[in-house]
Amino acid sequence: MLVRAESVSKVFSSRAGETLAVDDVTLEVRRGETVGVVGESGSGKSTLARLIMGLQPVSSGRVIFAGQELTALSGRDLRTLRSKMQMVFQNPYGSLLPHYTAVGNVMEPLRLHGRGTRETRRAKAMELLQLVGVNPRFADLSPRQFSGGQQQRIAIARALALEPDLLVCDEPTSSLDVSIQAQILALLEDLRGQLGLACVFISHNLAVVERLADRVAVMKSGKIVEEGPTERLFGDPQDEYTRTLLAAVLPVRS
Amino acid sequence: MAATQSSADVGVTAAPVSGTPAAEIKTKGPGRHAWDRFARNKLALGSLVFCVLLVLVALLAPVIAPFHYAETDFANKLVGPGVEGHLLGTDTLGRDNFSRMLFGLRTALTVAFGAEVTALLLALIIGLLAGYVGGRLESALMAGTDVMYAFPSYLFAVILVTVMGRSIFALILAIGVASWVTQARLVRAQVLSIKEREYVEAARSMGAPGVTIAVRYILPNAIGPILVTTSFGIPAAIGAEAGLALLGLGVDPSIPSWGTMISEGTRYLLSAPHMLLFPATMFALTLLAFTWVGDGLRDAFDASGDLR
Amino acid sequence: MSLLEVDDLRTEFRRADGTRMTVVDGVSFAVEPGRALAIVGESGSGKSVTVRTLLGLLPKTARVAGGSATFQGKDLLALKQRELRRIRGRDIGMVFQNAMEAMNPTLTVERQLTEHLLWHGICGKAEARERAIEALAGVGIPEPERRIRMYPFQMSGGMRQRAMIAMAMVTKPALLIADEPTTAVDVTIQRQLLDLLAGLKEQGTGIIMITHDLGVARYFCEDVMVMYAGRVMERASTHALLDAPRHPYSVGLLGSSIEVGGRDRPLIPIPGSPPDLARRPDGCPFHPRCAQAELPRCAEPQELLTIEGSPAAAGDAIEAGRVHGAACWKAASLV
Numbered sequence: 076m077l078v079r080a081e082s083v084s085k086v087f088s089s090r091a092g093e094t095l096a097v098d099d100v101t102l103e104v105r106r107g108e109t110v111g112v113v114g115e116s117g118s119g120k121s122t123l124a125r126l127i128m129g130l131q132p133v134s135s136g137r138v139i140f141a142g143q144e145l146t147a148l149s150g151r152d153l154r155t156l157r158s159k160m161q162m163v164f165q166n167p168y169g170s171l172l173p174h175y176t177a178v179g180n181v182m183e184p185l186r187l188h189g190r191g192t193r194e195t196r197r198a199k200a201m202e203l204l205q206l207v208g209v210n211p212r213f214a215d216l217s218p219r220q221f222s223g224g225q226q227q228r229i230a231i232a233r234a235l236a237l238e239p240d241l242l243v244c245d246e247p248t249s250s251l252d253v254s255i256q257a258q259i260l261a262l263l264e265d266l267r268g269q270l271g272l273a274c275v276f277i278s279h280n281l282a283v284v285e286r287l288a289d290r291v292a293v294m295k296s297g298k299i300v301e302e303g304p305t306e307r308l309f310g311d312p313q314d315e316y317t318r319t320l321l322a323a324v325l326p327v328r329s
Numbered sequence: 330m331a332a333t334q335s336s337a338d339v340g341v342t343a344a345p346v347s348g349t350p351a352a353e354i355k356t357k358g359p360g361r362h363a364w365d366r367f368a369r370n371k372l373a374l375g376s377l378v379f380c381v382l383l384v385l386v387a388l389l390a391p392v393i394a395p396f397h398y399a400e401t402d403f404a405n406k407l408v409g410p411g412v413e414g415h416l417l418g419t420d421t422l423g424r425d426n427f428s429r430m431l432f433g434l435r436t437a438l439t440v441a442f443g444a445e446v447t448a449l450l451l452a453l454i455i456g457l458l459a460g461y462v463g464g465r466l467e468s469a470l471m472a473g474t475d476v477m478y479a480f481p482s483y484l485f486a487v488i489l490v491t492v493m494g495r496s497i498f499a500l501i502l503a504i505g506v507a508s509w510v511t512q513a514r515l516v517r518a519q520v521l522s523i524k525e526r527e528y529v530e531a532a533r534s535m536g537a538p539g540v541t542i543a544v545r546y547i548l549p550n551a552i553g554p555i556l557v558t559t560s561f562g563i564p565a566a567i568g569a570e571a572g573l574a575l576l577g578l579g580v581d582p583s584i585p586s587w588g589t590m591i592s593e594g595t596r597y598l599l600s601a602p603h604m605l606l607f608p609a610t611m612f613a614l615t616l617l618a619f620t621w622v623g624d625g626l627r628d629a630f631d632a633s634g635d636l637r
Numbered sequence: 638m639s640l641l642e643v644d645d646l647r648t649e650f651r652r653a654d655g656t657r658m659t660v661v662d663g664v665s666f667a668v669e670p671g672r673a674l675a676i677v678g679e680s681g682s683g684k685s686v687t688v689r690t691l692l693g694l695l696p697k698t699a700r701v702a703g704g705s706a707t708f709q710g711k712d713l714l715a716l717k718q719r720e721l722r723r724i725r726g727r728d729i730g731m732v733f734q735n736a737m738e739a740m741n742p743t744l745t746v747e748r749q750l751t752e753h754l755l756w757h758g759i760c761g762k763a764e765a766r767e768r769a770i771e772a773l774a775g776v777g778i779p780e781p782e783r784r785i786r787m788y789p790f791q792m793s794g795g796m797r798q799r800a801m802i803a804m805a806m807v808t809k810p811a812l813l814i815a816d817e818p819t820t821a822v823d824v825t826i827q828r829q830l831l832d833l834l835a836g837l838k839e840q841g842t843g844i845i846m847i848t849h850d851l852g853v854a855r856y857f858c859e860d861v862m863v864m865y866a867g868r869v870m871e872r873a874s875t876h877a878l879l880d881a882p883r884h885p886y887s888v889g890l891l892g893s894s895i896e897v898g899g900r901d902r903p904l905i906p907i908p909g910s911p912p913d914l915a916r917r918p919d920g921c922p923f924h925p926r927c928a929q930a931e932l933p934r935c936a937e938p939q940e941l942l943t944i945e946g947s948p949a950a951a952g953d954a955i956e957a958g959r960v961h962g963a964a965c966w967k968a969a970s971l972v
Contacts, residue, residue, distance in 0.1 A: 222910050225910075253679060253849055254890060254893045254906060254907040255679075256895075257907070260895070260904065279823070281824075282895040286904070305900070309898070309900075324852070325855065326896060327851040327855055327891065328880070328896065328899075
């Protein structure tokens with residue numbers, strides 16, 4: 076078992092009152108497996124991702140990663156642990172440092188964790204860019220000079236730089252065109268296989284999750300309403316809401 | 330020659346390295362892009378050239394000036410332009426106006442740049458701290474800023490100069506401290522908005538400590554609008570220096586200042602109009618030039634404009 | 638008689654450095670009353686610019702470089718802004734992707750609905766209010782008399798989208814143009830909105846739906862037109878195109894589509910990216926990415942061929958939805 080969220084809840088308080096974004100959720104991810112989390116807007120899936128990553132503190136419950144409880148760690152220890160779990164975000168351009176070059180972005184996590192020298196970091200970053208399909212010729216360009224698909228590739232390269240055990244993807248292809256989406260998903264599938272990564276894949280797109288995930292959790296209003304192996308969940312959904320979601324999908328082919 | 334990707338490259342493996350860069354890479358980096366936009370504005374470009382010339386002239390004033398600015402020539406008091414090698418005439422003490430103008434420019438630019446840099450540094454430090462740390466520190470800093478904001482800036486400058494004496498350093502401090510306030514608020518606002526961007530969250534997820542995030546990632550991106558206000562601040566500072574000089578609180582009277590030259594010149598408007606005409610014209614041109622550069626900078630940094 | 642007939646539409650943009658960019662390059666299609674046409678394409682395909690050209694909603698840097706658009710006997714492209722404004726909102730309704738952006742946040746829903754009616758001089762104030770309430774009820778908003786006094790931000794996303802549709806329909810336009818109306822809403826609401834729009838089709842409204850989602854196209858639209866880099870790649874009835882696409886780009890789009898139940902089907906992404914519109918490839922804009930491409934033929938200008946093999950003449954534009962056309966000389970031979 077790689078990471079386990081145990082009865083986690085998250086409450087956001089604002090002037091408008093309190094919102095229970097995640098409500099007593101338990102979720103486990105084992106090494107090498109991909110868990111898909113689906114839900115509509117407001118389901119709490121993005122918040123859950125951030126709780127697992129430790130980017131947001133839990134209001135109650137605990138998150139255990141590789142045997143260590145996140146809430147018990149000091150700031151520095153948590154930052155060191157971060158190297159084992161990385162995230163790919165929804166907005167490709169927004170998640171890259173705009174004032175760094177493409178290769179600079181990929182090098183940055185290595186620099187933050189003091190890995191190697193500038194030369195070795197750059198060499199590794201170039202390798203990663205090549206791995207994700209970005210022409211190394213363009214390594215020194217700024218992110219905004221790339222297309223959305225390329226930007227997401229750079230973001231993926233950056234996420235892989237520290238050789239994490241877990242990759243959390245929060246709607247990584249939702250803002251991309253259909254044909255580019257297919258490229259990025261193919262890339263993720265491939266990398267996952269090559270590197271043996273565990274993955275938490277958040278999406279509102281059922282078809283994408285069905286393709287990539289070994290297990291799926293369906294979220295609604297902060298709770299997991301159903302969870303199980305992908306084929307079982309899609310083939311024989313038990314929960315009413317899951318069935319509603321599946322029924323709402325519009326097929327492309329007859 | 331086939332211009333296509335072979336179908337072997339397609340399939341369930343990672344997409345190949347692209348062979349058609351033009352399709353995926355938009356040309357020009359952001360710095361180059363901003364410069365191109367700036368350069369397209371002929372007025373801004375021309376003004377920039379003029380400002381650079383002014384700076385050069387100010388630096389080379391001791392070399393260029395035909396006379397020393399304090400050198401008196403009682404035989405040639407208040408003569409008109411062109412007389413006896415005095416390009417722009419002389420003043421009541423026979424001092425060469427041209428030389429005094431050059432050194433006045435020097436004073437003006439020294440004070441203006443000095444004040445603006447001071448203001449910029451103060452604004453960055455306070456704005457960054459307030460925006461990034463937030464909480465009670467932010468409230469305290471913003472309260473302090475509000476107090477400064479409410480305090481009439483001229484009065485503050487007057488007090489400071491009275492206390493510290495009429496040195497260039499005092500003037501720089503006076504004008505700088507009086508003008509950082511708006512910029513600090515701007516910095517804070519920028520920092521607040523950038524804090525919410527995804528790359529800050531991404532930085533945290535990479536394990537970056539707070540200081541690194543604030544200084545290396547947020548600050549460089551917050552600077553844009555501040556540069557514009559700084560460049561507008563320069564003419565404002567020149568004006569402030571001249572204004573203080575008019576009040577008798579400028580630099581030591583032995584050092585030439587456009588403010589004092591203008592105030593003297595008004596007294597001789599009818600008898601020796603060149604006394605007012607030259608300094609006033611230069612003053613106006615300088616202010617305009619810097620303001621137009623600021624306009625150009627602001628337009629160059631504007632996000633919209635180009636299609637897609 | 639078609640509701641709208643667009644023939645060889647061309648739109649150009651002038652960039653900041655003075656160069657011209659063709660964003661819509663010879664697009665022809667027709668919309669029939671009571672039928673929906675899907676315009677499918679990715680970023681840069683020109684689908685949004687096409688409809689904005691028809692409505693006269695282009696920015697100052699753009700201009701119409703050619704073609705005609707006949708609507709109710711008038712050429713929309715030849716009309717002055719004043720006349721277009723009369724048609725816009727009254728005879729042609731528009732629904733956008735994001736209601737929060739399309740609606741005025743400082744006006745109540747009532748104001749926005751009635752303003753439409755009053756401005757076009759369709760009826761007086763009292764009747765306008767009645768019609769507005771009716772329109773809200775028609776889009777399935779419960780308690781319309783109460784909701785009508787709300788501001789957009791007070792409504793949920795789905796309800797706002799419905800209100801926007803109500804706004805477009807309150808003047809009972811003959812043609813409705815919807816630009817990605819369901820992209821920003823949850824999938825459960827999406828079907829409800831589409832069913833709502835289907836009701837309008839039954840009343841005889843013709844609909845143009847811009848979408849990147851082939852599932853939406855299949856569910857809702859009878860006819861579909863695939864655009865790429867400003868050109869029409871393929872045009873057919875939806876079932877014909879989705880079940881048996883002919884143009885390699887359409888084939889590629891379908892190959893890239895991921896579906897529930899398609900877990901075991903291989904994912905075949907289209908390599909590369911859409912072209913920079915300022916530097917479009919010669920001839921077929923898709924050929925650099927096309928596995929079937931053959932030079933030099935593919936770099937020559939392509940025409941929309943009917944699958945039977947003869948070029949589609951201008952007169953066939955009327956039948957556009959029924960004839961399966963593909964802009965690829967190899968299309969007929971590809972299976």
